[in-house]
Amino acid sequence: MPFDLHPRLRTPAATLAGAVLLAGTLAACGSGGPSRAQTLEVWTYQDASTHIQAEAVERFNETSDVQLELVEIPGANYQERMRTAMGTPNAPDIFFNWGSGSISDFVQQDMLVDLTDTLAETEELRDAFVPTVLAAAEVDGGVYGVPMRGVQPVILFYNTELFEQVGAEPPTTWEEMTELIEVFQEEDITPVALGGADAWTSLMWLEYLLDRIGGPEVWQRIETGEAEAWGDPAVEAAAQTALDLIDDGAFGSTFLSNAYTNDGVSTYFAQGRAAMHLMGSWEYGSQLANAEEFARERLGYSTFPVFSDGAGDASAIVGNPNNYWSVNSELEGERLDAALEFLKHTTDDDYLSALVTNGDIPGTAGVDDRLDDHPDPEFARFQYDLITEASAFTQSWDQALPNRAATEMMNAVDDLFSGGLTAQEFADTLRGVS
Amino acid sequence: MSAPPPIPASARRAESPHPSSPAPVAGRRRARDTGRPGVLWAVPGLLFFGLFAAAPMVLVAWLSFTSWDGLSAPAWSGTENWSRLWSDPAMHRALRLSLLLTLLSWAFQTPVALLLGVWSAGHQRSRAVLSAVFFLPLLASSVALALVWRSILDPNFGLAADVARWLELGDANVLGSQRGALLAVAFVAAWQFIPFHALLYQGGARQIPRSLYDAASIDGAGTVRQFFAVTLPQLRNTAVTSSVLMVVGSLTYFETVLILTGGGPGSATTIVPYLMYETGFRAFDLGYASAVATSLVVVATGVSLLMVRLTGFGRMRSTREGM
Incomplete structure (x- = not known):
């Protein structure tokens, strides 16, 4: 035989050949197909x-x-x-x-x-x-x-039937908002649905609160890389307002377990167990797909209320x-x-x-x-x-900032809403985000 | 009597109907042939290990000394990531949580798996059927299990909400409370991995010689006494194996956290592997994420070596010496 390996070497040699072939195949995976x-x-x-x-x-x-x-x-x-x-x-x-x-x-x-x-x-x-x-x-x-x-602006959706039941109109000022929260709580209805397990839903509240309290300029300064702008008193005020909402029970007691991404919050809202839901305009489409009757008959929409002493006005919007x-x-x-x-x-x-x-x-x-x-x-x-x-x-903050800063910010938002940070600590933490 | 002329070994082998016939010359030859496999046999394994474990590990260790955003070339930054790691409160918290989760997992899984395993070691048919049922969670993917448990624990629509209502516990805010979320992660991990460890203990328990139990019962030991005096000491090595796997598994636990809690609420379940993922693939701070990953490798290796050393497992002493 022209090529006769010693029997002792035959199997290992075959294995080695196989391994080399395999390595070659793996290396080939790196390059793209011919059609590119x-x-x-x-x-x-x-x-x-x-x-x-x-x-x-x-x-x-x-x-x-x-x-x-x-x-x-x-x-x-x-x-x-x-x-x-x-x-x-x-x-x-x-x-x-x-x-x-x-x-x-x-x-x-x-x-x-x-x-x-x-x-x-x-x-x-x-x-x-x-x-x-x-x-x-x-x-x-x-x-x-x-x-x-x-275009996907964030909209204050509400349940028209529940609002009729308590004889209320969608809130246009923050005073009306806080009154409504009390009214709905007395009726044993969660005033606002929030999917706090997804921090970006909590973020929407901060985005609007900062806009209404400090005006859109505060975010514009932060967005252009001025980390000190997180120290603007409006940031702390917005965070404090969010904490007050939590303390007043506006979001109910289980909002940190609620997720938006599994349709949990939207279903909760559609079932009439919560009166309001701050969400991107896509909420309409998903309600139409999952709870058509609710979307067609009871789903109302409104702008975010204004603060009487705030710098923002009712026509400013946040979203994508x-x-x-x-x-x-x-x-x-x-x-x-x-x-x-x-x-x-x-x-x-x-x-x-x-x-x-x-x-x-x-x-x-x-x-x-x-x-x-x-x-x-x-x-x-x-x-x-x-x-x-x-x-x-105002563009959604998590998409306006580069990945690294956005991740740090989202962690701070999550910590704020879950009680790990006070409003002041929140602002201080974010000042380090560049 | 004259000895027959020596026959060449190869010729003899060809004649012999049984290749394994105990002819002295052939026997020596065979031992050299097939006794211990050559180094080449290890090539495929080494190649795989090298390509998919060792090389990435070395690469990650190198990356931990760089600053890299995944787009531009990694820039050497010396020990910057490591000094940051040392003083990063997020890392400290993650490490504390990882250790707590490991401890919780070990303390909960070991007794349950031990009892289940020993119980299922019996050869009764009912036990065999139930063992098969207990084994099921191990067959499902972690991701699917985490999704199922997330639905079960949903505060409004999950089974947890109904249970809480029946028991009048108020809200089923399990995943939304700091302690509840960590316990939920530990529980789901236990639910998933107890079957595996029970299987280890079952195998271990079945290896224990019958004669030990016979002797014990002649000495008047009841079931409980037999368990503590015979079964438990005999399962010593199994317990070490199971514990090392449990500890290393808990330190590197990831998918369930990603899906069940997303590291939250706040950072209540941001354990080290999740922190690594978040730093690497959300913030794209790959240099720092590599430092977190490298430290995880070091800690997990150190802990398992320490356990092997402290328990005397490394001496490979049999529990049946002298029997």
């Missing part, structure tokens, strides 16, 4: 709106040489997936994000295409968007995202101005052109109609005449007016 050169990978956040992006990609592919491939990323891990993929060969070419804080680290590493000139030169995009909506895609003076979904498409700066030539071409289609008739029909209010000006296509035109008009007439639109 011709197609662009588009990442979107997977939820009930994903089909709109899928249709847009399909329409684009019909006429383009460069093909797009939509990848739907499960929502809960989107941030982590996006962050860990960027800067690797597996990074998306065009991707969904929340603007500012969620992309500011990428901008610092020059990983995104600056879209400022594209927006200024492209007729379809130039004046299309509401300025406050586009503002959240700005980082260091450049625009890095194009709005691609609905939009979601955005950003483009990876690795793209060049034909591929980059195709990506920019795709962004223009976010203001197409088809795309905007699909958004409105889905229950979203696009971040574009002049969609009034489309609002009748919304599943609930009255709610659509309420939101549209809220957005277009907003004196200020």
Whole structure:
């Protein structure tokens, strides 16, 4: 035999060969597939709106040489997936994000295409968007995202039946709010539903309280990196007001066990066990899906009450101005052109109609005449007016800040609401967050 | 009588109907052939361990001396992360909670698993059926279990809410109270892992020679006395194995916390592995997260070595010496 190993070595040699092959296979996993050169990978956040992006990609592919491939990323891990993929060969070419804080680290590493000139030169995009909506895609003076979904202001939802029962109107001032809390408690109804197990729901209260007490400027200073602005007396006052709400039983006794993400709080609210619920506009859609009768007949909506001695006014809103498409700066030539071409289609008739029909209010000006296509035109008009007439639109704090600062802030919020920090300690802790 | 001419070993082997025939020359040859496996046999295992355990560990240890956001290149920062770790109140709290959880888990799981295991070591059919049932939680994924328990503990819609109402305990604010959340984590961990440890004890108990019990009963020992005088001392090594696994498992416990409590309320259940995850994959402060991870490896290794040393397990002394 030409190749005759000693029997003693035969098996180990085969094993070694196998191991080497295996290692080779593992190493091969690192490099991308062969098709990456011709197609662009588009990442979107997977939820009930994903089909709109899928249709847009399909329409684009019909006429383009460069093909797009939509990848739907499960929502809960989107941030982590996006962050860990960027800067690797597996990074998306065009991707969904929340603007500012969620992309500011990428901008610092020059990983995104600056879209400022594209927006200024492209007729379809130039004046299309509401300025406050586009503002959240700005980082260091450049625009890095194009709005691609609905505007999601945080709204004070309430149960109209329970309000009728106690003969009350939705509160417009903080005095009315505190009175209502007492009234509902006497009726053995939880005044406000809160999913405190998800700290971002607690955060919504602080966002509005700070806006109403100190005006939107306080947050604007914090957002632009002025950590000392956390020392503004309005921050401590807002935190103290939140603690007072907890002490007064506004959120009930089990709010720290309640979660929003498993629909627990929304169901509790829909069952008439709580009178009010401060939540993003998407709450309407999820109530419509889970408790249609409640959504159609008893779900009221209102603006957040104002403080008589506060600096903020009733028309200022907080929430998510939009979601955005950003483009990876690795793209060049034909591929980059195709990506920019795709962004223009976010203001197409088809795309905007699909958004409105889905229950979203696009971040574009002049969609009034489309609002009748919304599943609930009255709610659509309420939101549209809220957005277009907003004196200020504060972006959700956790999305406005870079990841590291946002995580520290969320821990402080969680500690505040669970009794681990006083209002003053809360403000002091956050002063260290840069 | 003249001896037959020596036959070459290979030829003899070919003739022999039984390859294992005890011919002296062939026997020596065989021992060298198959007795102890060569080093090459360990290659696949070593390769896997090296690639997926040792290499990442070395990498993480190196990263703990850098500042890295996951996007740019890691920048050497010397011992900055480590000095921060030393004085970080969040780390201190996480370490305290991890140790508390470990202690709780050990103190609760060991007696239950021991009793269940010894009980199920009996060969009665009913015991066999029930053992199979007890074993079920071990087969489910931790994530699924955590989700189920989270639903059960929901203060408004869970079973806990109904139980609290029947017992007139007021609100079922288990996951919302500092102490309740940690106890819930310890309980779910116990519920999930007791079957495994019971299995260890069952195996251990079945190894105990019948003769010891016979002797004990001749000496007039009842069931309880037999348990303490025979079973327990005989299970000594099993107990050490089980305890080391429990302690290391509790120190590195993660999924249940992530899903059941998210480290909350506040930071009431932010144990070290969760802190590591949060620092690494929420805040993307990967250098500091690596320092937390490295310290966890060091502490867990140290604790298990200490346990092995203190219990004399390392001397490999049999509980049946002299029998």
